[in-house]
Amino acid sequence: MISRFKRALAAVGTVAMLVAPVASQAAVTGAFSAGDLIKGSMDTVYYFAPNGKRYVFPNAKTYFSWYTNFDGVKTISDGALSTVPLGGNVTYRPGRKMLKITTDPRTYVVDQGGILRHVATEQLAETLYGIAWKSNVEDLPDPFFINYRIGTPIQTANDYQPANVMTLTTTISQDKQFDETAVTVSIGSAGNGYVPATITVKKGTTVTFTNRDNAVHNVTGSFGNSGDIAVNASYSKRFDTVGSYDYRDSIYPVMNGTINVVN
């Protein structure tokens, strides 16, 4: 009994850490923006959110409910990756699959925001997902359950329409209801610089620079001068004009970045 338990636990432990089979010689870039997929030198892929944090895909199935391949993943330096704080975990894309927790017989549909809604009858499941609905049920290991919340059960087909749900939530940003008019750039150590070093935003976006290092930094550019930004403090600037704006840290001149503002 003990050895089976050990294997079960070990299996759970290794289910995480999504591995992207990208070429080992991927070019490292400092340019990425909110909504991009990023990775460091290891193969774990993260979603870079507008709030400047990275979100983890607990397993491959969660990733593939959103993306079909790894083509869009950008490789950044390990120092830059460690500057971007972890924000949490990604949940399944709503509508694509039904979910079942391993030790709970109930089958759920996924609603926006990682909400699980119990499907009461087999007929209802068939109405929602067709005769082959059973092949659209994926298992969610117990430890990832905490990433979801339980919502109101589905009683009739009107309560939930997979096609509608999928149209409403096409990006992780929508699923987690990030405010896309505000993006965050992390200020790292002098060695890691601003992360992302180059970011592209839409006109009207507010960029917040948050100091994640343990020293004082600043942001100095043609658009403004932040003055001293203390540890964990922030400086915000709204960009209303299209163009490319360079900035640097006057305390550590080796640190510099660019904001590209587009329509």
Place this chain on the structure above:
Amino acid sequence: MTTKRFLIGLASSSLLFAPLLGHAAGCTSGTLIKGSLSSVYYCGADGKRYVFPNEKVYNTWYAGFDSVQTISDSELASLPLGGNVTYRPGLKMVKINTDPKVYAVAAGGTLRWVQTESVARDLYGADWNTKIDDIADTYFVNYRIGNPIPSAGEYSVANELALSTSINRDRNLEQPTTPPPAPTPTTTTSTPPAPTPTRTGTLSATPEEPSINQTITLIASAQPSTGLWYINIFWNGILTRHCEYSPCGADVQTGTGTSSIAVAEFVWGDQYRAWTTSTILTTAGSPGVTLTITNPEIKPDTQREIIVDVDSSFVANTIDIFLDGNNVRGCNVVQQCRYTGLETSPIGTVHTAYGVIRDANGFTRQTSVESFEVVSNPRPVVTITPGKNSMLRGETVDVSVSASDDDGIAFTEITESDGTLIKRCESSFCTAQVMRPTAGTFRFIGRAGDIPGMIGTATSSAVVVQ
């Protein structure tokens, strides 16, 4: 492949309709439960079951699986999942894979950044960097980030254990009807005198100064033992033994680090709790290997010399010399490795050194840990040798003392063990013929003074007179 999926689908569809009525009771709060699969859960006071993400987390709360109760799958399924269990606070440091920061775990799954190496050293010993568990990024969301720890005084292992006596307590799931009595955490094995008798526990290790890869026995004793409910012994952050009696013993292995931490937790039936922490240093050397520091007191800007010797009992492949925890010299030779370097530290610095010797099969031995100090004027190095170690009454023995010092030796003396002078020479070498009329075991003391006036002493080996 399609058939397989269909069958799996069938199984899940039948379970879909498993009547979930009938078992409204839930599980007993604070117990461990499992169904027909091997995953173990904790039954929370809120009637939910909590998942252990991996065995390392489990081991900080429980030793073994003897207390796990099996319930039916339908009963298990009726218990909603509450979340994931986090590390028990106080026992291990943790690290997220892609974040260089090392965290100590505090109550409620709070991660507190250990800000400097010296804080880590103070809390967890010289080899603190072997006491860190990795947490996968995906479980990061189970923890909160708390205040950093700028100095060792800001974090108390005993306090953290006090606040996390159960998973229910750690997660704040239960509402205690009467507040438990405030615990008296003790971090040393000695009990300070108190006006009213306080309950405490002691923790001892045998042997007290082991070498690496040695099995030692930890004994935890509760005082008083009447009314005792249980004792937990933690070894390097892992719950190793749970006893419902005193004393409680556990056999543990020291491994290859320079220090290990043992924590004993004592709980009485009325919820009174006490803790004791012990740091076990693997300072004793493994057999067959010795570390010699040529100048135990050394002047700045002179050469340090550290030598590791391996005798014929162990065929070494590599010998590494560690000075203050850093590998300063590696030799690919069999019998001796020598490190020399300029002493650049300020006066008053105490250095520690040890050697690690590995053979071709990966077996490791470690020398004892020795120290040397940077001083402005080192004492003379004195050796005193009796000509023989056993003799008959009435015979004489030649006792020789010699001394050396960079500043030159002014005098050497031979004295009895009580300090009575036998002979003094105004040179760096002195010999005396000593007669013993009575039987007994005698030792002699050699003294020397350098020209500036520092005194050094040494005690001879025993001379048995019959």
